[in-house]
Amino acid sequence: MPELPPLAIFAVGIVTVLGLMIGLKLHAFVALICAALVVSLLSPGDPADVVPRLTKALGESAGKIAVIIAMAAVIGRCMLDSGAADRIVQAMLRLFGPKRSSTALAASGFFLSAPVFFDTVFFLLAPLARSLYKQTHRDYLKYLMAICAGGVVTHTMVPPTPGPVAAAEELSVGFGMMMLVGSVIGVPMAVAGLAFTAWCNRRMPIAMRPFAGDDEPPETDEPATLPLPRLIPALLPVVLPVLMIATGALSSYLAKDADPASFAARSAPYGALVGNPSLALIASAAVALTLLVAMRRPTRRQVAELVEESLGSAAVIILITAAGGAFGAMLAAAGIxxxxxxxxxxxxxxxxxxxxxxxxxxxxxxxxxxxxxxxxxxxxxxxxxxxxxxxxxxxxxxxxxxxxxxxxxxxxxxxxxxxxxxxxxxxxxxxxxxxxxxxxxxxxxxxxxxxxxxxxxxxxxxxxxxx
Structure with missing residues (x-):
């Protein structure tokens, strides 16, 4: 078969994924894997490598996000069932007022995404958007998009996330300068995002729906007699992974040009361990489960069922997200x-x-x-x-x-x-x-x-x- 130019392969990939997903209504995972396979078949290389490079890319994509998504699903469910999300939402409403709750979510995403990947921040804040909708019964799309508007800015403009760090290093820009200018430019970006979010919410009012793999939205409305946790314990599942990942990033930065015998250099491996996102989310899940047990006193069977339901929902998201990463990797292999x-x-x-x-x-x-x-x-x-x-x-x-x-x-x-x-x-x-x-x-x-x-x-x- 004659070799197609990369742009032609790119076009075939776009048509395939859109046709299968929107035209034939196939499940996103199936459509993405089929599209990735088509792109891999058309890409240069040994035919024997067509499937292995696809499965390798799928495994690498899943390996980066599997633990994070799984633990985030557990954290989110625990925060909802323990009342932690409700406590945080109540605090936000008192601080900003119901009319500015989306601004609070955007600000949270803006600040949290600097030390933490956007994906992780969205996992952590999405339960707050759902709980906020439960209390206001409106503007669900606005809450979701507000998290994105704040989170994507610092993910692409402010170190220590990898993209801004790489750009700063390649172009000989100081770490501090990149943080300062990226943050300043990021503010009008976030404001513009919030403005579009409000407009979009008016044009497309969407009610809260189940997570992928769930049959019904999680039942999170607690009877009035059930107590809510205090604010600091409620915030801990969100703040703990941010602190751990920020510690790892700071440790790596301090050790970069330090003397090998210095404390900064010797402690860097431990900082990298503490700051590993997967470990941070595991620790956060343990805290969220502990808070749930302390507030609701569930039986061991109920805890096991909650974790199993959460992981079942997460599995669907992991598969789709990994397939999307594999599709992107195959497009890169095509030479575009x-x-x-x-x-x-x-x-x-x-x-x-x-x-x-x-x-x-x-x-x-x-x-x-x-x-x-x-x-x-x-x-x-x-x-x-x-x-x-x-x-x-x-x-x-x-x-x-x-x-x-x-x-x-x-x-x-x-x-x-x-x-x-x-x-x-x-x-x-x-x-x-x-x-x-x-x-x-x-x-x-x-x-x-x-x-x-x-x-x-x-x-x-x-x-x-x-x-």
């Missing part, structure tokens, strides 16, 4: 990323054309995001490409600080998120939305926020070049 980067030409001649270079960095990251699904890969690839083409001399010739180039890349890595992005599936399935509803809400939300990020970067680079 190489085609995009080859078309950029000699960008070293653009060093004195700052605005054009920012737009090109944004567009490149967006194309890579759309083609293979990972914001981290899009940021890492684009920043490495530009760093190699510009070199230190070209970076020094920029009319603004290179941090703006990294910010444009981060903003671009949000645009083009669809069914090959694991974040799409986590939002879709954990939120109880359909694929079409997710395409109408998640995809344009991220595109709008990314575009606002580029515009803000262009303005900031001219007003405050930081040279």
């Amino acid at each position: 990323g190489g085609v995009i980067t080859q078309q950029l030409g000699d960008v070293s001649q653009l060093a004195d054309k700052g605005e054009l270079l920012l737009v090109m960095a944004f567009a490149t990251a967006s194309l890579l995001k759309f083609s293979q699904g990972s914001s981290t890969v899009a940021m890492t690839t684009t920043s490495a490409l530009l760093a190699g083409a510009l070199s230190d001399t070209g970076l020094a010739a920029l009319p603004f600080h290179p941090v703006y180039l990294a910010a444009a890349i981060g903003a671009g890595s949000l645009v083009g998120s669809w069914m090959n992005d694991s974040g799409f599936w986590i939002y879709c399935k954990m939120g109880g939305l359909t694929e079409v509803e997710s395409l109408k809400t998640w995809t344009p939300l991220l595109a709008i926020m990314g575009t606002v990020g580029l515009l803000t970067t262009l303005v900031a680079a001219n007003v405050a070049p930081l040279q």
Whole structure:
């Protein structure tokens, strides 16, 4: 069979996954695996590797998220049944008021996603959105999208998440500078996201639905006679993994250039252990279960049933999310990323054309995001490409600080998120939305926020070049 160009394989993959999922109404996991297999069949390489590379990518994707999703499902159910989620929602309503509860969720996502991956933050905050809907009986879609609006910003703009760290390192941007500028540019991005969230909620009012794999929404309304936990214990399942992961990130940063004999270097392995996301979520699940037992005194059988039901729901999400990652990996194996980067030409001649270079960095990251699904890969690839083409001399010739180039890349890595992005599936399935509803809400939300990020970067680079 003649070898197809990467762009043709990419087009076939898009048509396959959309046709199977939306046209034939196949289950998302089946549709994604079939589409990934088709792409793998058409990609270059030994025919004997077609299936093994698919299963390897599926296993690698599942390995990254299986424990996190499983433990997050347990945490969420325990927080709902113990009353912890209700206690946090009540505190939020007192602090911000019912009309600004979505702002509270967005702010929570914004701050928590800096040390923690967006996926983890969404798992932790989604139960709050569901509990908030139970109390207000309105604006469920707004609550879900608000978490996303806050969480995706710092995930792509602020270290220590891997994408911003890679961009800062490749472009010789200081860690602190990337955190400062990324946070400043991220604020209008989050505000724009909240504005679109409110508009979308008015156009598409959606009631809360079951998690994937559940028959009915979890029954979380507790009788008035049942007590709720205090606020600090209620917050602990959410705050503990954030603190643990932040500790690991800080430990790694301090040990980076430290003397091998120093305390920072010697303690780095222990920091990495404490900060492992899977371990952090396991510890959080243990705390959530302990809180449930302390508040509701369930029998051992009831606890076992709760955990089993939670893991059953999580299994569906794990399969779909892993299949989405495998689909993205097969598109990458087809060589689509190489085609995009080859078309950029000699960008070293653009060093004195700052605005054009920012737009090109944004567009490149967006194309890579759309083609293979990972914001981290899009940021890492684009920043490495530009760093190699510009070199230190070209970076020094920029009319603004290179941090703006990294910010444009981060903003671009949000645009083009669809069914090959694991974040799409986590939002879709954990939120109880359909694929079409997710395409109408998640995809344009991220595109709008990314575009606002580029515009803000262009303005900031001219007003405050930081040279």
